[in-house]
Amino acid sequence: MSAPTGKGRTVRRWLILSLFGVYFLVPMLASVEFSLRDVNDTHSLVSWKKLLTEPGLFETLTTSLWVAFGTVALTLILMVPTVSWVHLRRPKLRKLVEGISLLPLVIPPIVLVNGVLVVFRDVPEVISGTPVILVLEYVILALPFTYRALDAGLTAIALPTLVEAARSLGASWPAVLLRVVVPNIRSAVFGAAFLNLALVMGEYTLASILLMDTFPVWTVSTGQSEAGVSVAVSLLSLLVVFLLLFVLSMVTGRRHRQVTAPIAPTPSRGHS
Amino acid sequence: MKKSFLGLVAGTAALALTMTACGSSGSNTPAASGAATATSAADLGGLDKLVEAAKAEGELNVIALPHDWANYGEILDAFKKKYGLKINESNPEGSSQDEINAVKQLKGQTRAPDVVDLGGAFAISAATDGLLAPYKVATFGDIAATQKDPEGDWVNDYGGFISIGYDASKVTVPPTSFADLKKPEYKGKVALNGDPTKAGAAYAGVYAAALANGGSFDDIKPGVQYFADLKKSGNFIPVQSSAATVESGQTPITLDWDYLQAGYSAKLKGKVDWKVAVPTDGVYSNYYSQGINKSAPHPAAARLWQEFLFSDEGQNLFLKGLSRPVRLPKMTEAGTVDKALLAALPAVSGDVKFPTTAQDDAAKKIIADEWAKALG
Amino acid sequence: MTANSITAEAGVVHPAPAAVPARPMPKRVAAWVTGHIGLLPFLAYTGIFLGAPVFMVVLGAFQDNDGVFTTDNITAAMSDQFGRSFVTSIELSALTAVLGAVFGAILAQAVLGTKPDGLVRKVVSSASGVLANFGGVPLAFAFIATLGSIGIVTKALTALGLDIYAGGFSLFAFTGIAIVYVYFQIPLMVIVFTPSLEGMREQWREAAENLGATKWQYWRHIAGPVLLPPFMASLLLLFANAFSAYATAYALTTGVVPLVPIQIGSLVSGNVVADQQNLGKALGLGMIVVVAIVMSIYNWMQRRTSRWLG
Numbered sequence: 001m002s003a004p005t006g007k008g009r010t011v012r013r014w015l016i017l018s019l020f021g022v023y024f025l026v027p028m029l030a031s032v033e034f035s036l037r038d039v040n041d042t043h044s045l046v047s048w049k050k051l052l053t054e055p056g057l058f059e060t061l062t063t064s065l066w067v068a069f070g071t072v073a074l075t076l077i078l079m080v081p082t083v084s085w086v087h088l089r090r091p092k093l094r095k096l097v098e099g100i101s102l103l104p105l106v107i108p109p110i111v112l113v114n115g116v117l118v119v120f121r122d123v124p125e126v127i128s129g130t131p132v133i134l135v136l137e138y139v140i141l142a143l144p145f146t147y148r149a150l151d152a153g154l155t156a157i158a159l160p161t162l163v164e165a166a167r168s169l170g171a172s173w174p175a176v177l178l179r180v181v182v183p184n185i186r187s188a189v190f191g192a193a194f195l196n197l198a199l200v201m202g203e204y205t206l207a208s209i210l211l212m213d214t215f216p217v218w219t220v221s222t223g224q225s226e227a228g229v230s231v232a233v234s235l236l237s238l239l240v241v242f243l244l245l246f247v248l249s250m251v252t253g254r255r256h257r258q259v260t261a262p263i264a265p266t267p268s269r270g271h272s
Numbered sequence: 273m274k275k276s277f278l279g280l281v282a283g284t285a286a287l288a289l290t291m292t293a294c295g296s297s298g299s300n301t302p303a304a305s306g307a308a309t310a311t312s313a314a315d316l317g318g319l320d321k322l323v324e325a326a327k328a329e330g331e332l333n334v335i336a337l338p339h340d341w342a343n344y345g346e347i348l349d350a351f352k353k354k355y356g357l358k359i360n361e362s363n364p365e366g367s368s369q370d371e372i373n374a375v376k377q378l379k380g381q382t383r384a385p386d387v388v389d390l391g392g393a394f395a396i397s398a399a400t401d402g403l404l405a406p407y408k409v410a411t412f413g414d415i416a417a418t419q420k421d422p423e424g425d426w427v428n429d430y431g432g433f434i435s436i437g438y439d440a441s442k443v444t445v446p447p448t449s450f451a452d453l454k455k456p457e458y459k460g461k462v463a464l465n466g467d468p469t470k471a472g473a474a475y476a477g478v479y480a481a482a483l484a485n486g487g488s489f490d491d492i493k494p495g496v497q498y499f500a501d502l503k504k505s506g507n508f509i510p511v512q513s514s515a516a517t518v519e520s521g522q523t524p525i526t527l528d529w530d531y532l533q534a535g536y537s538a539k540l541k542g543k544v545d546w547k548v549a550v551p552t553d554g555v556y557s558n559y560y561s562q563g564i565n566k567s568a569p570h571p572a573a574a575r576l577w578q579e580f581l582f583s584d585e586g587q588n589l590f591l592k593g594l595s596r597p598v599r600l601p602k603m604t605e606a607g608t609v610d611k612a613l614l615a616a617l618p619a620v621s622g623d624v625k626f627p628t629t630a631q632d633d634a635a636k637k638i639i640a641d642e643w644a645k646a647l648g
Numbered sequence: 649m650t651a652n653s654i655t656a657e658a659g660v661v662h663p664a665p666a667a668v669p670a671r672p673m674p675k676r677v678a679a680w681v682t683g684h685i686g687l688l689p690f691l692a693y694t695g696i697f698l699g700a701p702v703f704m705v706v707l708g709a710f711q712d713n714d715g716v717f718t719t720d721n722i723t724a725a726m727s728d729q730f731g732r733s734f735v736t737s738i739e740l741s742a743l744t745a746v747l748g749a750v751f752g753a754i755l756a757q758a759v760l761g762t763k764p765d766g767l768v769r770k771v772v773s774s775a776s777g778v779l780a781n782f783g784g785v786p787l788a789f790a791f792i793a794t795l796g797s798i799g800i801v802t803k804a805l806t807a808l809g810l811d812i813y814a815g816g817f818s819l820f821a822f823t824g825i826a827i828v829y830v831y832f833q834i835p836l837m838v839i840v841f842t843p844s845l846e847g848m849r850e851q852w853r854e855a856a857e858n859l860g861a862t863k864w865q866y867w868r869h870i871a872g873p874v875l876l877p878p879f880m881a882s883l884l885l886l887f888a889n890a891f892s893a894y895a896t897a898y899a900l901t902t903g904v905v906p907l908v909p910i911q912i913g914s915l916v917s918g919n920v921v922a923d924q925q926n927l928g929k930a931l932g933l934g935m936i937v938v939v940a941i942v943m944s945i946y947n948w949m950q951r952r953t954s955r956w957l958g
Contacts, residue, residue: 009761016758017768020751020834024775027790027831030800034520034793039542055361078693085686093687100694106939107702108892110909111932114916114925115701117377118708129381140698198781204895205909209916211374213362216785220899223789224365225338227516231793234786238778246774442797460797460818467914511820511901521798522820644729 028235035232047228051236054229056218063131064215068200070135072193075146078139080189083150084181087159094151101147104140109205112137116210131212138206142199146192153188154181194248198241307572311424312408313579316572319410322579323355325572331358332573335374335385336366340515340535342430342560343593350589351580357573365514368394369470375403375565386574388563391472393632395426395561404563407575409582414602418626419559428598429581430531430590431559433550434480437533438525439518440545447525449553450484450498459506463513463523464499465532468639471512475639476558477527479627484554489627492635493642500646510647515539518546530618531595550618557624559598584608591617702936708929721930730931733906737891738938740822740907744829745886751830752837752886753845753879759838760845773842776835784832788899791828795819820901828896833886840885844878881949888939888946908935 038044051057086093104112116137120128127133159181166180182189207214219237223230306316307329313322326332332351339345352359362383363370368391375398378384390398398404399421406423419428436447443461447453453462465473482488482495502508511517513526518536521544526533533548540546562581568574580586587597591613603609627635681688709725712718724730755772762768779787794801797813805812818824848871856866894909908931915928 013758013761016754017762020755020758024779024831026801027787027794030794031790033800037543078689082687082690089686090684093684097687097690100690100698103694103698105888106936106943107698108894108909108932108935108939110892110894110912110916111705111935112698112701114708114912114929114932115703115705117916118704119700125381129378129383136697140694143694143698195777195781198777202781202784202786204785204898205913208898209913211363211377216895219785219789220895221363221365223785223899224512224514224516225340227520227792230516231789234789238786238790242774242778245777246770249770249774460813460816470914506816509818509820510905520792520796522792522796524797 028238031231031235035228035235037228047226047232050226051229051232054222054226056213056222057233060213060215060218063213064201067131067134067138067214068197070132071138071142071200072196074135075139075142075192075196076189079143079146079150079192080182081177083147083154084159084177087151087154088163098147098151101143104143109141109203110209112140113206113209116206131214133210134200134203134207134212134214138196138200138203141203141206142192142196145195149188149192149195150185153185156188157184159184190248194245198245201237201241307575308405308568310571310575311406312412313410313575319579322572322576326355326357326570326576329357329570329573331360331570332577333360333362333383333386333569334577335362335388336364336368336371337361337389338364338515340532340539341593342432342531342535342595343589346592347581347586347589350585351577354580355576357576367466367471372398372401372403379567382569384567384569385565386568386570387577388565389429390426390561390563391475392428392558392561392626393475393636394472395563396629396632397636398563399425403566405566405568405571405574407564407578409578411582411599414599415582418628419598426561426563427578427582428559429562430587430593430595430597431557432529432531432595433555433557434476434527435530435533435548435550436525436527437518437536437546437548439521440547442521442524446547446549448549449551450481451553453507453525454502454505456505456507458525460509461524462502462507463509463511463517463526465514465526465528466512467643469643472558472560473528473532474512475636476529476556478639478643479558479635480527480551480554480556482554483556484551489625489631490634492638496639496642496646503647508647519543529595531593534594557596558626588613705929705932705936708926709933710930711926713926721927722933724927725930725934729906730908730911730927733908733911734934734938736822736906737908740826740829741887741890744826744833744890745883747826747830748833748837748886748890749841749879749883752834752882753841755834756838756842756845760842772838776838778835779832780836780839784893784895785899787828787831788896791819791824791831791900795824795827820905825897825900825905825907828900829890829893832896833890836886836889837882840882841878844875844882848874877949877952881946884942884946884949888942891939891942892935 036043166176204216313319337344371388404425408424464477468474468478478495481498482492485494487494513523517523537546564574588610590597759772912928912931
């Protein structure tokens, strides 16, 4: 960094950062204030207390956590072997897999769900009538950043050498995947898993159209009867996800940044 | 057929792939003997048998019943307590159309709604589509012929008047008519309870506006035009009003059922000074209708719910929510009405008329065709 | 990001997997299957859960309720209120994409100046991840608390003598929705654009300075041209993001604004008398076409980017 302008630049940088800080904090602080409002212009914790007794909170939260867990698991089961195989055996197919993986970016979730309603109309209720269908489709929604993260993770390690070594020592393929590949791309796996989680905990479009009572659906519906409670729960969910992500970035440190950067150009459809 | 083939392939593959068994609803419904086709409690051998069959099913699925709507919170609790059934509530803030949609989309699933509570016009189209099971409650005879389907596909349960509710702290000059609401001082303030193509309350709001603007039961178009004008002037805001939007001030003026408005006043006391006025130029009242899902997963429980709602107890509970239960005239006659509750109802002026089934049908078609175009 | 895909074997753009040299048909099929064995679960999965639904949407767009071929749905999707909602959606997406891209780029640049492993970076990157991915519903409520008619900012402005609602502002119309969208577009821009900024070589600046270039000249002739393609690409991504957003607008208004995703949602959930599910599919097809166009331009831009920021 060149010395002469250094100081001025620093001042300007902090000014910009503070302005953005204010911009992003105001709605959060406003939410805090709003969630504390009580009758006659007084403030109290009444909305927060009500939140705990509001019917449906724990049920829907449990459902969403199950769906999140299922999505993460199924995503990894499907994608780790696929991406590893392509890297090891058919590097030429990378473009194909990447292309398919990025397709969900072109299909707005509201359009996807339209087709899902038709295709899975007559499947057994275990699938179409339970959150299982959400798991199956969230894996699709999460594909773009799952692929990017795993692809980047595998590119960064000397995969062929590692695998060859393991194979020559007599390890089976599943063992190679579980004991050699996965540990070496741990932070990529974590990154993908986390973004899956954030997606599931925030996804509204599919869940609401498929009439599933998930946490985001509950938030919106509660928001129509209890304004204070819905603001409180929104705030809480943002904070929880933020803290999770923050802790993750602390834990994985620099390595995390390397692998999350490639995820970057992929917006998830959490809010869409 | 291609669709079901795809479905089959997808289903098999999904089963194979799904290793993550998510908390699937393990509730299996015992096929209640004969309850699904029973058109009265007598068909099952009397109310006691019905209660028995319902208890065997153990559950009741309801949909779109907000707890602050016509006292439904208390009604649900009372039913639960009385019969010991578990009640699964879904989409409490849903519209009539959401209910119909759930009946169609979830057909054959254990989480499908057993019973629906639909705006009058929506009940008629649901019955026409063959979605509702005919059932006559014990008190069926008390209900006027104009307020029920002759076979009992749907039966009016409670009703009220379209009224103007407003936040007195923000709206200093109280609006008392549809004409008032056009004034520039109400810019950005007027809301309906939903989309009239989907929600019974909003549909009624448009009908009332039609009556106030030279329309009639045969002509709802002036109502559509009224809201188109209101949108153009910026007075109408496209937010669905609810207790929360009233509380948060998103909807300072709402056109909605009087019993809901009264509920908001009570619920938000101290937070919002919510006042209610029945518009002087467009008096419109109507009833909601109960119906049983033809493929209800808990057919006996669904029928027991009907018996409960139309019993003196159920009807008085509706009255407690400041709505007008359908058996009110007969119950007043018989002296079974709760007099204190009756006294709390605001007085009504003039005689109350309802659109006929044919008129409702025609009006609903017009709303479907014109609303989005006029307001889009 | 492209940074990582430029490696030994994958740097070159490959055509589709080359067919095995001519052999009798069954054998070729068998060879293809064994050659792609590791790919089969993936292809099957995406085929069923992505391909089939999209196929049904496209098919349905060209069918009437009895399954007979028709172009009526497409015509209807482009006319009247639906045509207008496409215009509104595109306007909203374009506006919020431009605002989000500009402010997001400024923020990303400012953050890059801080310590690489410092707290600011971690907070910004975490917060961006949350707001860009998870915003939707919570954001809608946060803004009701802020700029709704009894939101704290609205109240403060009114106290200062500026009644924004009397001035025609509404959180639940175009302007209001745009403000909320920008709030999640900026963080997305930070996520998307930061890698490109990181790719800028410090040596380029030093070289330029050593050659006596002014700051303006550096930006005009070096940084600008290099960063323009990734900037445009990010902008397009933001556009696509806003274009397909559903939950935010829905939670703000309970679904009565003329935006395409909202219209589709309303048609899917069975809009009254007329069974217009297939009209919803036609609108969906329209959305796919718009996003596909945008994303192809994006891809093209990305490829240009990777030449410089490898």
